[in-house]
Amino acid sequence: MAVVAHPGRSMRELHPDVRAGISLRRELRNRIADMRERADAIVARRPSPSGLVIPEVDVRGRLRDLYLAPGTCARFGNQELVAEIMAAIAESSTDVRRQYQIVMNDPDNLPRPLSKIMREWQATGSDQSPPNFGKPEQ
Template sequence: MRHPETIETLSRGRAFVDATADMLERVRRIRARRPSPSGRVIPEVDGTLRLTDMYIAPGTIAHSTDYRELAADIMAAIHESTRDAVRQHKLAIEDTAWPEIPEVQWVARRR
């Protein structure tokens, strides 16, 4: 038979692991898609800030007369999508219902 404090500690540990798993699942579902200033490019950035997909409107590359302008348009869209993914990531962390962890002498707390 386990000591009641051991049972309580294991229960709190499971609650923390479950809260972390829920938060990570919300992060995994993040997909940020923000169009470029021209609207011709829409990248997709995930919750770990990876570029996972990119839509380029038909004819955009063929009709582009200045590759620097097209590159700037693409980079602006990636930047905005990344900023939105960061915002969503922060919300996923902030919205997580973390269990109470009691203060104990032998565990140093970072502040």
């Protein structure tokens, strides 16, 4: 089998489409990391009906912290305390989901579609360097 080199290009150079694919992969990794960071920063702290219990719930629904005001355990019986805690966790979980929807769908945070960037690049001729999406090569 014969290997045919692109005219004017050495055998060690990557084809522009391959370089574009590598650039796309890098950009996708960066976008996914950015989304994870934004999601991980979202927490909710909604008080219970009495205001004496405040949980901290993250976007994955995990209970990260729980504040009980002094005297809360003495004020409520076991079942009432459980109801206070669960109500506060449910409210915080609803709030964190709402925050997630707002943050992830904010038009200011939405990057340009990759397909549009690639179409623009291809329209200019694929012999130039691939799009780097405004970021330095890593």
